[in-house]
Amino acid sequence: MNANRVVPCANPATQPRYSMAFAQWREVLEKVYGLNCERHPGPSCEVEIDRREIGEVCVAEVRMSAQTLAPRRKMEQTEDQLYLKLVVNGTARFEQNGEQRRFAAGSLVIVDPAAPFLEYVEEETRMVVVTCPKPALRERGYPSQFNHWLAPDVQSPDVQTVHDMVRVIASRGGGLAEQTRTLLGAQLLDLMDVLLHADSRPASRTGEAARYRVKRFIAQHIGDETLDATTIAHAAGLSISYLNRIFREEGTSPMRYLWNQRLERAYQFLTSAKADGLRIEEIAWRCGFASAAHFSRLFKQRYGATPKELREGGKAAAAAQ
Template identity: 40%
Template sequence: MQLSAQTSPGPLKHVLDDTPESREIWRQTTARFYGLKCEYAPGRSVCSTSASWNLGQLDLLQVAIANQSLSTLAPGDPHWPGDGYLYLKLVREGTMMIEQGGQARVFQSGQLILLDPKRPYRQSFNETTQLIALRIPKVMLRERGFRHDLRGLHAPDAAAPDVHAVSDLILSMADQAGATSARMRRRQGEQLLDLIDIVLDDPSVLMRARSGDATLFRAKRFIAQNLRNADLTATLIASAVSASEAHLHRLFKSEGISLMRYVWMRRLELAARLLKECNESRIQIQEIAYRCGFSTPAHFSRAFKDHYGVSPRDATMAELTGEHSDV
């Protein structure tokens, strides 16, 4: 599912009517942009609409779809979307049936569904259904220490207050129809990523990690949530995840990186993202330094240049002038 909205100034929109030409264009578009094979119910109207846009690292799709089924393309197909994402779907109105791994479930209005496309699935719409779908990179979940491998379909309890709050947040973002600024959408995507564990944390459907992996996940989550803390030390991280410092150092070393270098890398990556927003805000280098947990702006500038080969200010100017660097 590769959404052109990533670089588009506005939502990417498609409209389907009942003409043969429109059906063929919709079928091609569904394969090209979403990695799905479309099949139409014979003898029925299939009029549908879709709009998609990015929320920073996430992609959001809002669709009204009728009398068709969508199934994942096979590996080897030029439009196969890969398995680097999880999908969170919210049925806004109508019904949707999903089949995956021998399991078939019907979802009603207001229900959330989480699925992993590395296992082929098929979704069917036998009536006009309004659906919101989020494509979530697994790498972003791993960076936050969230679990990211699912055994099968997962429908969190929509009546639970926290899950309901996440649903309301998704609905409000969908209602904005991609009209907000790119900077706002990035921040909304970050907010959703920070909340996604509310619908992910169900041990009955998530792969059980080895105890070392679970500790590593918790440590990375704590680090991601506390990057702004200049006093984020190995002692503090170990205490937060109930592990010894020595054990935590061994876990990170097994991934080829030291614990505090991992913290340093995550801080620089956050700084690089903030610098890319400088052309849309009045954020200052000094503010970025403190927001990323560096003790002084000078320390931040040295670390940034050592890693990226340019100073933070030069990186900002490259964004403003449209030049591209490796930041």
Template identity: 35%
Template sequence: MPPRRFAAHDMDFDLGPDAAANWSDVMLEHHGLYCRFDDSRVQASTSKSWTLGHIGLTQADLACVVLAPVGEERSSWQGDWLYLKLMTRGYIDIEEAGQQHRFDAGSMFFIDPERSFQESFTERAQMTVLRIPKSNLRERGLRHSLPRLVITDSSSADTRAARALIHCIAQQQVAPSPMIRDLMGRQLLELIDALLGAPGDKATSRSAEVVLLRARRYIHTSLAHTGLDTSAIAAAAHVSVKHLQHVFRSQGTTVMGHVWHVRLQHAQRLLNARQTLTPSAQEVAWQCGFATAAHFSRAYRAEFGICPSQVRASTR
């Protein structure tokens, strides 16, 4: 089941008589976070949230507040999402699994709300937060459940470039059109691909989880290749064809069955996209790795009960 749609909203903690209670209610309902203020040093805070496609984005300016994720018993639980946090000013203290971490401006890290942690803002700090659906990461063969914090290498040129691009996109806020915001969200997912990678991605690892992640990641990046087959996927996953087939059978499917499912799901997204320049059904077929438009049309109709040309006509 996909996670709930991220709610766009602005919040200001204006120090009024009901400000703390109102802020806490919104943090609990929309962000799945318990909120506690330091009554002796209370200061104004702000938070602005919006969406970029499937990704939720928040810019927060916080002071003298402690945050902790709610448990699965609450409807606002955020366990179906992963957070990428970029500190832009000040610092944040995080306690997780008995360990203390301090992140100052320029730091960037991933954290999983499925695990218990506590964030403390003892002084004023600003950060940009990406909220990423785990289903999107799972589909791409990426890590979607983190046992602990994943901290990016601040000295890496790749990290610095990714950080600069995230910061630039965050500055655009809600001004761009929905189409451009959706495209920016896809670009952020590509960046997350590069930052997260796959766990324990060594050629000698044959655990089912790692093999699946490698295979799905390769499938996702190779959908347009008509030569995408079990042998190519097995080679990319560093296992034999027989072992790869066994791993996918344990998931209740086959290697190529999964490939065609992903291709058709991707085709459905392309056909339903409402953009200024929309690809034809034939172009979608090529982009999704179908050798002929006829094969694509038959497979699409068998999966969704409608011809791709009919879908394209309705979106126009």
């Protein structure tokens, strides 16, 4: 019995599966993944995919057989993403730049659809396919352009950890809350550094990747009034001097950046209808200010009005509309 079933990548978790003819499967591969698909001769060509959004990435569980896949030309949307493929069982053979390699169960392979390759699947094979947007990788300072597949060593404990995380997300993603999926997607993108550098050097801690990690840590701990440069540098695995250099390149310092982020977060609270029930003292505390007086003084210096004046002015403007 052939099971040609596909779940499109909509908001994702609990959609029913749909039967789909092979022609429709080819259309999905073309539009979603930017791939051509040619069916091998013979009576059986199994297809099944269950695809869901996990934050910024999409994770698909795929069952397929008797097919050859190759990137289409000039597919701008799909060329701006990478595919991480984990072979669960069966095998997939890749051919690129005159080299061939067979990936068996347990293997990981990363391919860039912007570069020509062929993927052959003969026997029934199950994979987990993670679609990673290149802009999110570039934002983190990671490489995002490859002319040849990457094959991270799954014997490495670091790589094995990412391997296991992908399996867990694929098996449980459908029942997770949206916030959990968003957090898992961001963590998986952060950990792509382990896979993208597995063949060359340890995960990058410099340049744009370090800058991204520092700012992400600050954003996640902005309410901690004890946060200082030493804590930030330690969390990012950097020296104090290197941390200072990162922000000096932007014309600021770690602590000035932190205080500006706190003030911006407070401004968002004060202008959000969802935060109307929060007292100004509560907002100050949530944004890492030790006292409401200190918060009010710095806020007025930045925005020309106290938090109370800004909130009351916003309410008056809304009432006048």
